[in-house]
Amino acid sequence: MIPYGRQNITEDDIEAVVQVLRSDFITQGPVVPRFEAAIATHTGAAHCIAVSSATSALHIALRSLDVGPGDIVWTSPITFVASANAALYCGASVDFVDICADTFNMDMTLLAEKLDRAQAEGRLPKVVVPVHMTGRSCDMKALDALRKTYGFRVVEDASHAIGARYAGQPVGSCAFSDLCVFSFHPVKIVTTGEGGAVTTNDRVLSRRMAALRSHGITRDPSEMLQNDGGWYYEQQDLGFNYRLTEMQAALGLSQMKRLNAFVARRRELAGRYEQLLQNSRFLLPRLDCDENQPAWHLYVVRLPEGSKPLERRSLFEKLRLDGIGVNVHYIPVTRQPYYRGLGFEPSQYPVSESYYERAISLPVFYDMADDQQDIVIKSLITAVYR
Structure with a gap:
């Protein structure tokens, strides 16, 4: 059987994972930050947060923007269900904008028309999630013009699109968005087995997502309300266990070289x-x-x-x-x-x-x-x- 997609695993990939297994850390060690730095370097974004899946990345991306009950998130009907589900996880409602026939991406003309109607009805979305279907970027310049007019935030679902480029920049640079999500599932271009990441140029959003992926906990004394000693940590938000392991990060870091x-x-x-x-x-x-x-x-x-x-x-x-x-x-x-x-x-x-x-x-x-x-x-x- 010739599959529609398949991972490429080399001896270097295997050795990178083995080195982690022989090290002192198999989770919450030094390799995850190195993987994040590699993604940030590739995309040109200031920050990257690696997590357990693109679904969890979408979830914490929306949570970092305070999406919740009473809010509306718009996305594309032609996508995996996670793009829409993430909004519902936050207690928000979801709606959809039809696609362009020739790109399979969100139709910006239809989006503009829907935004105009929504403004008249007082039901503008808080966030729009464009999906870069097949690895082709949406028309982000047109979307950027609309977000400046209507005031919504943008989370790119670039689960298909690591390595793609738009307007002279790598997808993930967040030049026209607040946040950008990648997937590292085995059939994707780069794999960590299961895994995802979010890039952003906003330091506050980055720090909030870093806490949300690990139960909403901080160990940074500068962020604590009190400090009982070197063992102390504080849960400051209702977060999740969305951490990526060191083994997964090692595989991803090795894959990024190719x-x-x-x-x-x-x-x-x-x-x-x-x-x-x-x-x-x-x-x-x-x-x-x-x-x-x-x-x-x-x-x-x-x-x-x-x-x-x-x-x-x-x-x-x-x-x-x-x-x-x-x-x-x-x-x-x-x-x-x-x-x-x-x-x-x-x-x-x-x-x-x-x-x-x-x-x-x-x-x-x-x-x-x-x-x-x-x-x-x-x-x-x-x-x-x-």
């Missing part, structure tokens, strides 16, 4: 898909441009408009039988039974629905060989034109 190579190979594979499928029936995603250089966590093609859901299902099953580990990213959050129970209807987001019914994710990963990609393409074309 980030540029990881992304370069994914861009090569995206270019080959573009070249070899350009005369097929499939609608292909945009390639890189000077403004927006994706990291290609996913490569999603779509059947033409008017294709029936059964056609995509038949294609999916045929490719799986051929040993091609295709997948579908994502089922719109608004289709999920839980969210339908909150009153959302898929028909409210027609572009997301059209995307979902016709999209299929093709394999793309660092170790994928050209001949494996050729097998994928042959199987794909044969399945459609049989």
Whole structure:
């Protein structure tokens, strides 16, 4: 089976983890700060907080912005459910903005229209969470202009996008946002097994997230209300156990050394898909441009408009039988039974629905060989034109 995504683990990665296992610290030691520093250096952000998952990163990012009951968070329907769930964890409500048909990201024109209506109704969002779908940055300049007009905060869900660039800067620089979240799940570009991180240029938000990931506790005497001695700590907020282990950080730190190579190979594979499928029936995603250089966590093609859901299902099953580990990213959050129970209807987001019914994710990963990609393409074309 050729998987849609797979981690690349080297002997150096393994040795980095083994060194931690032989050290004095397997949690709350010196490697997590080094991993955070590597991410901050790559992105150009002032601060980075590493945590146990991108979900926990989204949660503490919103909590650091005091999102709570009575607040509203807006995000995209085409994302993993965690992007929306994090708002509900905070006691806030959530709403969605439909996507652009050609980028799969939040449509900034629709966002502007929805903000105008929300302002008239007194229901502006406190936070907007744009999702950099497939590793392509949203139109952050347009979003930045809107946040300056309407006063909301921005948390980038860049779970797919470490290594991507936008407007001449790495995604994660927070040039157009308050906070930016990454994922290090095994199918992502860099892995720590499970893990996530948040970058920011705001020292206050950084310190608050550092406390929230560890039960809301501080050991910094300058922040304490009292100090009984060297053993003393204070819980100053209701936090969580969202810490990353030293072993995970060691793996991530070793992986970060190969980030540029990881992304370069994914861009090569995206270019080959573009070249070899350009005369097929499939609608292909945009390639890189000077403004927006994706990291290609996913490569999603779509059947033409008017294709029936059964056609995509038949294609999916045929490719799986051929040993091609295709997948579908994502089922719109608004289709999920839980969210339908909150009153959302898929028909409210027609572009997301059209995307979902016709999209299929093709394999793309660092170790994928050209001949494996050729097998994928042959199987794909044969399945459609049989």
